[in-house]
Every structure is written in structure tokens, then in C-alpha cells.
Amino acid sequence: MGSLIAAVASYCDIKHLGGRWHVRIDDVDPLRIAPNACTSILQTLNAHGLHSDIPVDYQSQHSDAYSDALNQLTPQSFFCTCSRKQLKTFAVYPGRCRQKKAPTANSSTRISVGDNKITFHDLILGSLEHDLSVAPGDFIIRRKDGLTAYNLATAVDDGAEITHVVRGQDLYPTTAAQIHIMQILGLSPPIYAHIPVLTFADGKKLSKQHFAPALNNAIATENLRNAFRYLGIHIRKNDRWTVQKMLDWGTKNWDLKKIPTQLPLFLPKT
């Protein structure tokens, strides 16, 4: 339900502006992707009428663009051989490897943040300033195992062609790091809106790890009605309404200001 809310929010937001909705699967890390996860996500989106306006895009197919970006970031990056144990007691990367300009076996690549303070305007959270030296500090853009780090992949893709990013507030802490990369690469950051995240009463995000119930695609209209409720749009129960009609209604009535700043705990019946 949490993921559906984020998908519905980004869909209605961009459709309301007359734009195109873009589905991208962030699959740079094959080890973290359960078999059939992508198929299942796309099936769920389709069942709820959420169709991508361009062919579904996969980060795993962008490795050339990520390598180019990594090369362009060379002046600001360094190679880090610190182990997790060595960094355990530090809240922020202590800069041990800042002078290592040549890769060695088992090194990751970090980018220096210097004293860069990122300011940006979030359509929900307002104007924000984020001091990168406080968090996350010099962060990893290429992992020890050779995979592109999430922040680099996302910065390259969002900076290339995405105009609006509507996503959960759990991803807000990654935003400043991604803008830092876009600034160096000369890319334009998108407009951001970070929506509240559906949580359990103890503040934990609702997700499979916390035994959140999986969405039942057979009751897609019911799921959508619930999702819209969280987004401040109330749709009365009407058995004749299709998912498309609900999405059209939600798009027409879309207003980021209607989204409550904190979501109440509510587990939809499945």
C-alpha cells in the first residue's frame, strides 16, 4: 500500500500538469532483487491502471552512462579501502582515504562533498538546506563489488530527463547527495515532492520486511480508493467506477496541498 500511494501520487501529480509518467525499475543491484520482483511490480501497477507513458526503463541497462559519469567525477573522487569495522565508530566518513587517487583491489569509490550545502525547494517540505559534510559526508558512488551505488545511478537518470520526482519521505535523506552529483555533472535537478510515508504506530515504515500485507490486485479499485484517501482525495464507494475512472478523478482533483503532512495508521483490509 505504501508503494501504491507513492506511485499514485507521482502519476496524478505529473498527469495533472499534462506530463508523462515514467516507470523506471531501479535494478542496479541484482543481488537485492528477488526473482520475479519486477514482473510482480509491473503487474500490480497495471492492475491499478498505472501504465508507463514510455517503455519501462531499467537501470541495469544504463551501465555505460554510469561509467561516463564516474569518469567525469574523477577530480572529486577518491578510492576507499576502509572496512566496515574501521568506520563503525564514525557517524560521518572520517576522510582516511581522501588522498588515494588510484584504485586498489577491493576499493570503493567515494565522492568528496567538501563544505557543499545543498539548498532546494521541496513542494511538500518547503525550502531546505542540507549540509553534506554533516550527512552523509563523502559518500560511495561505486561499490567495492563494482556495482554503481544507488545515489549515482539515480542522480544520472533523474538529472538526464526527469522533471518531477514524487516519492516517499524515507528517500528524502538521499536527495542532497543526488543533487551534489547532478551539480558536478552539470545536470538539472528535478522538482521534488516528498510525501509522508505510511508507518506503523511505532514509526516503522510499512513494508514487506515488517509483514505489511501484500496488495491484492483483485480488489484494485478498493486499493486505489484507500490510496487516494491517504492523499487527501475522498472517493465514495461506487461499484461502477473502474481504476481508470478513479485515476482520472484523482488527477483532476490533484492538489499536493491536500496531502496530510502525517499519515494516520490504517491497515486496509485485504
Ligand SMILES: [Zn+2]
Ligand atoms: Zn576509506
